[in-house]
Amino acid sequence: MTSDHQQSMAGGGEPPAIELKGISKSFGPVQANRNVTLRVMPGTIHGIVGENGAGKSTLMSILYGFYHADAGEILVDGTPVTIASSRAAIDLGIGMVHQHFMLVDTMSVLDNVMLGSEGGALLDKGERAARAELARLSRDYGLTVDPDALVGDLSVGQQQRVEILKALIRGCRILVLDEPTGVLTPQEADRLFEILDALRERGVTIILITHKLREILAATDSVSVMRLGEMVAHRKTPETSAEELAELMVGRKVLLRVDKPEPKIGETILQADNVTVTDAQDVDRVKAVSFTVHAGEIVGIAGVAGNGQSELLQALAGIQRLSGGSFSINGTRTVSAATPYNPHEARGLGIAHVPEDRHHMGLVTAFPAHENHILGHQDWDQYNNGLLLDREAAIADCAAEMERYDVRPPNPHLPAASFSGGNQQKLVLARELETEPKLLLVGQPTRGVDIGAIEFIHNTLVAMRDQGAAVLLVSVELEEIMSLSDRILVMSDGRIVGEMMAADADPQRIGLMMANISEDDAPQGSPEGDKAA
Amino acid sequence: MSQPIKLPKWVDVGVIPALNILAALAVSALVILALGENPIEALDVMLYGAFGYDEAIGYTLYYTTNFIFTGLAVAVAFHAGLFNIGGEGQAYIGGLGVGLVILALDGLLPWYALLPLAMIGAALFGGIWAAVPGWLQAYRGSHIVITTIMFNFIASALMVYLLVNVMIKPGQMSPESREFAESAWLPMAHQMFAVIGIDVSRSPLNLSFVLALIASVLVAIFIWRTRWGYAIRTVGRNETAAIYAGIDPKKTIFWTMALSGMLAGMVGINEIMGVQHKLLLNFTAGYGFTGIAVALMGRNHPIGIVLASLLFGTLYQGGAELDFEFEQITRDMVIVIQGFIILFSGALAYMFNPLVARLIGRLMPARG
Numbered sequence: 001m002t003s004d005h006q007q008s009m010a011g012g013g014e015p016p017a018i019e020l021k022g023i024s025k026s027f028g029p030v031q032a033n034r035n036v037t038l039r040v041m042p043g044t045i046h047g048i049v050g051e052n053g054a055g056k057s058t059l060m061s062i063l064y065g066f067y068h069a070d071a072g073e074i075l076v077d078g079t080p081v082t083i084a085s086s087r088a089a090i091d092l093g094i095g096m097v098h099q100h101f102m103l104v105d106t107m108s109v110l111d112n113v114m115l116g117s118e119g120g121a122l123l124d125k126g127e128r129a130a131r132a133e134l135a136r137l138s139r140d141y142g143l144t145v146d147p148d149a150l151v152g153d154l155s156v157g158q159q160q161r162v163e164i165l166k167a168l169i170r171g172c173r174i175l176v177l178d179e180p181t182g183v184l185t186p187q188e189a190d191r192l193f194e195i196l197d198a199l200r201e202r203g204v205t206i207i208l209i210t211h212k213l214r215e216i217l218a219a220t221d222s223v224s225v226m227r228l229g230e231m232v233a234h235r236k237t238p239e240t241s242a243e244e245l246a247e248l249m250v251g252r253k254v255l256l257r258v259d260k261p262e263p264k265i266g267e268t269i270l271q272a273d274n275v276t277v278t279d280a281q282d283v284d285r286v287k288a289v290s291f292t293v294h295a296g297e298i299v300g301i302a303g304v305a306g307n308g309q310s311e312l313l314q315a316l317a318g319i320q321r322l323s324g325g326s327f328s329i330n331g332t333r334t335v336s337a338a339t340p341y342n343p344h345e346a347r348g349l350g351i352a353h354v355p356e357d358r359h360h361m362g363l364v365t366a367f368p369a370h371e372n373h374i375l376g377h378q379d380w381d382q383y384n385n386g387l388l389l390d391r392e393a394a395i396a397d398c399a400a401e402m403e404r405y406d407v408r409p410p411n412p413h414l415p416a417a418s419f420s421g422g423n424q425q426k427l428v429l430a431r432e433l434e435t436e437p438k439l440l441l442v443g444q445p446t447r448g449v450d451i452g453a454i455e456f457i458h459n460t461l462v463a464m465r466d467q468g469a470a471v472l473l474v475s476v477e478l479e480e481i482m483s484l485s486d487r488i489l490v491m492s493d494g495r496i497v498g499e500m501m502a503a504d505a506d507p508q509r510i511g512l513m514m515a516n517i518s519e520d521d522a523p524q525g526s527p528e529g530d531k532a533a
Numbered sequence: 534m535s536q537p538i539k540l541p542k543w544v545d546v547g548v549i550p551a552l553n554i555l556a557a558l559a560v561s562a563l564v565i566l567a568l569g570e571n572p573i574e575a576l577d578v579m580l581y582g583a584f585g586y587d588e589a590i591g592y593t594l595y596y597t598t599n600f601i602f603t604g605l606a607v608a609v610a611f612h613a614g615l616f617n618i619g620g621e622g623q624a625y626i627g628g629l630g631v632g633l634v635i636l637a638l639d640g641l642l643p644w645y646a647l648l649p650l651a652m653i654g655a656a657l658f659g660g661i662w663a664a665v666p667g668w669l670q671a672y673r674g675s676h677i678v679i680t681t682i683m684f685n686f687i688a689s690a691l692m693v694y695l696l697v698n699v700m701i702k703p704g705q706m707s708p709e710s711r712e713f714a715e716s717a718w719l720p721m722a723h724q725m726f727a728v729i730g731i732d733v734s735r736s737p738l739n740l741s742f743v744l745a746l747i748a749s750v751l752v753a754i755f756i757w758r759t760r761w762g763y764a765i766r767t768v769g770r771n772e773t774a775a776i777y778a779g780i781d782p783k784k785t786i787f788w789t790m791a792l793s794g795m796l797a798g799m800v801g802i803n804e805i806m807g808v809q810h811k812l813l814l815n816f817t818a819g820y821g822f823t824g825i826a827v828a829l830m831g832r833n834h835p836i837g838i839v840l841a842s843l844l845f846g847t848l849y850q851g852g853a854e855l856d857f858e859f860e861q862i863t864r865d866m867v868i869v870i871q872g873f874i875i876l877f878s879g880a881l882a883y884m885f886n887p888l889v890a891r892l893i894g895r896l897m898p899a900r901g
Contacts, residue, residue: 347779353777357773361776363774366771375774378763
């Protein structure tokens with residue numbers, strides 16, 4: 001504890017719970033963190049924002065002992081430490097809740113919580129101790145979870161609670177949460193922030209990594225912004241704004257709201273009648289859904305992930321078969337269980353599909369960009385020269401589109417895996433929009449995409465609409481649905497539970513619909529939304 | 534979270550395989566030392582045995598021919614994400630196809646007219662022998678590794694039955710067909726060289742070697758320059774993306790396996806039409822299995838496969854000489870060396886990557 005620490009501290013005599021000084025880390029030629037400095041005061045919620053690839057995750061991995069910094073110093077409670085492994089981090093009282101949960105679905109909550117701290121060869125004693133500890137934590141922090149429930153049976157929000165409990169039971173005083181709300185309904189997210197508040201009240205220090213500015217503003221005490229591996233700003237949350245943070249993250253002014261002209265609604269392009277999709281386990285994922293999409297409008301489907309939107313989108317794209325009902329495209333081709341079509345025919349009818357999961361569906365990440373550019377169009381005459389593929393044409397085409405969509409780096413020979421999320425998504429968009437589709441199916445267009453690219457993608461989608469395309473947008477980001485759509489459908493448990501014009505929509509009401517709770521019986525205080533998952 | 538180390542391409546395809554082979558040879562040298570022989574001398578004998586005189590070169594390239602065909606077969610399947618262990622059986626049945634065509638027509642047609650027909654026979658028989666496991670994988674979910682292994686045994690049993698009970702030349706004890714008419718034999722290398730006035734010793738090397746090189750070029754073009762190769766690679770890398778792109782993975786799996794079996798079947802052209810000139814048992818002699826190692830070493834690229842085939846051809850031919858020259862070394866030494874090569878360039882393929890990466894990092898400091 002030196003005197004210059006003392007001086008720069010806001011809250012008096014205590015040293016920061018975590019202090020990073022001059023942390024640098026590179027992977028080969030890529031410098032993921034450059035001279036990063038961070039101070040997190042004890043008993044506060046500290047947000048870290050930054051675009052994908054800004055180095056947030058690397059920084060936290062260094063703090064949690066996954067990586068070793070090339071240079072720099074870590075101080076915990078004012079004492080310099082070396083964190084060689086996650087075990088060392090745990091011993092120092094640092095806990096981490098990952099974006100993707102590290103839980104064993106087939107084991108009970110109690111077993112999961114004990115994992116790694118069983119306390120001896122026989123489980124008996126450790127189990128009793130863990131059960132008592134769980135009860136205490138539930139009481140103290142309002143973290144109620146049934147210790148004997150199987151983790152696989154819990155809702156996502158509850159599974160996240162188990163992750164937090166796991167950290168607390170190991171004596172964690174400093175909790176790091178990596179994009180914790182990505183999988184939650186708005187209500188579950190609110191509930192999470194209540195829990196974080198309770199933890200803070202009891203002296204736990206919380207580091208919240210997110211790219212959602214709304215959450216930063218709502219939940220944190222102070223915030224640090226990262227850009228391109230560097231820490232570019234520290235702010236007290238009450239003294240900043242979403243606009244300022246976005247600008248700091250991207251390095252230029254960003255338009256957070258989408259400006260779009262009034263829609264010019266045209267003829268019906270997609271007419272769905274009682275569309276039903278059944279999965280391999282014989283469970284109905286989409287249940288008799290009917291709706292229309294017209295030329296010149298964006299119809300957004302809001303819903304918590306896993307409520308049938310994905311299956312609906314895939315059925316419309318020809319990837320999944322219908323098990324009941326039908327839909328017609330352009331009033332000419334009617335697709336049903338008896339008259340199915342495949343993605344090939346769908347493309348021929350003027351349907352383009354930007355899939356939800358670009359890594360598993362939209363791209364072959366091992367292929368170079370130019371080979372990804374012909375994915376789905378590999379049979380086209382313009383890319384074939386008799387028996388052989390016309391590689392030169394594909395490369396030239398891809399290079400031109402990369403230019404138009406500002407894909408960086410603009411090199412068609414690089415494997416798709418080496419582009420950032422936003423640039424990968426631009427590759428997919430470029431390919432799909434090249435056909436000037438009549439109907440554009442878009443799933444999670446900005447998942448894992450940085451703010452600068454989000455603006456571009458949103459504007460591109462609106463431009464497509466203004467050119468007369470019918471756009472069906474599926475997203476779990478409610479903000480995105482609200483700002484892009486002309487009309488909003490809400491899906492829950494495979495059904496459309498609500499429809500409204502975007503102008504009349506409010507997030508609270510949609511959130512309740514997503515959780516399938518009607519406004520009348522919304523519980524006072526803490527709607528949990530667990531039913532939805 | 535940690536990514537595999539990214540090396541420049543020339544290091545990845547040049548330096549690393551060379552290091553792997555050197556490591557395998559070094560360990561083999563230790564084994565030879567332990568046997569009480571001089572490894573330098575052994576290497577010398579082996580290289581002389583493989584390349585020292587024209588007959589040796591002929592034998593080396595004759596083995597290489599078989600390895601190219603089976604290596605390509607494994608590689609093509611691998612690009613669709615399929616592990617075809619059944620090259621041995623497909624080569625065996627492919628040889629049956631060759632034999633049947635020639636036995637039916639050998640008095641009627643000269644070799645150059647028979648060759649396309651024999652190749653069709655090899656492709657048809659070898660192809661079907663692989664396509665059945667392919668169909669089972671695509672439409673019934675039976676694992677390709679299991680079914681192709683089982684098909685090796687079925688092929689073996691079928692050939693024994695046919696040669697012992699059906700196709701055996703009457704009046705002889707060994708289970709072999711009659712010899713083909715000499716007009717049906719593929720030209721040997723020494724015959725072809727004699728035409729242009731070069732005198733070369735007799736060896737089993739024949740026209741098939743040229744066919745193998747042509748096949749390598751065609752496979753390279755097919756995999757990387759046609760829409761069908763594109764479909765195969767897409768299915769192999771990402772089946773979901775293939776479905777999204779309108780490619781039917783089931784059909785692709787079926788046809789890829791058929792193609793793989795066709796290539797393996799071409800071993801029959803080299804062995805039956807080129808060398809043995811009759812149908813007999815066990816002419817595949819493990820070439821199908823070695824093809825797996827060849828494809829692995831050659832990184833499933835035809836250029837790599839040709840080079841790896843040459844390496845294994847060298848080992849096969851040069852190894853035989855070891856047996857003659859050294860009291861303590863038997864032919865099995867070749868299998869030991871082969872084993873080490875497969876171990877180092879397959880299972881331990883990435884062992885040297887961190888070391889090389891560090892060396893390169895020191896020589897060429899990262900920018901920025």
